[in-house]
Amino acid sequence: MTGKYYNELSVGMKIKHTNGRTVTEMDNVMFSMLTMNTQPLHSNEDFASKTQFGQRIVNGIFTLGLVTGLTVPELTEGTIVANLGYERVVHPNPLFHGETVYAESEVLEMRESKSKPNVGIVRLKHWGKKSDGTIVVEFERTVMFLKNMESEK
Structure with missing residues (x-):
């Protein structure tokens, strides 16, 4: 698969991305430890079981990165x-181990x-949703797109 060029996009265009990904316990623990995030909500089941969530939740930055990755193809x-930047990031609902994100x-x-005649600047909004449609992250992203295939040369 290939992405879209600037000239293939239009304001209001919506894309429901095909791939989904089930998040594992290992994803959450490894990402949290690699990024030095010692928040017990991600790594301590005993601690997390006593919170409003009743269990560990998936690291929000992992969720943001995963959803960005799911949009790539x-x-x-x-x-x-x-x-160029990420803005207005919100996590309205938690994501748990074993849940699938789209x-x-x-x-x-x-x-x-x-300043660059071969590119365009696009502001996008992305949503990460569980299989039941519950939103786990939403954010806006500004991206510099090539205008078309000839722009690559």
Whole structure:
């Protein structure tokens, strides 16, 4: 699969990404430890069982990264120059081990680059949802896309 070029996008376009990913306990623990996040909500079942969640929750930054990754094949694979920023990140519901996440995207804004004629700047909104539709993360991302295949040269 390949991503979309700037010229293939339009404001209001929505993409329901095909791939989903089931999150494992190992994903959560490894990511949390690799990033030095010692929050017991991610690593201590005894502690987490006494919280409002009743069990460990998946690290929110892992969830953000996973959803970004799930958008790549149908949106940005081979067609972007850079991610310029992430904004308005919210985690309205927890994600637990064994749950599967899917991604959806919408094009919010587009503009041509003032300094680089071969690229355009796109603001996207992404949602990470469990299989039952519950949103576990939503965020906006600004991306610099190549305008078309010829822009790569």
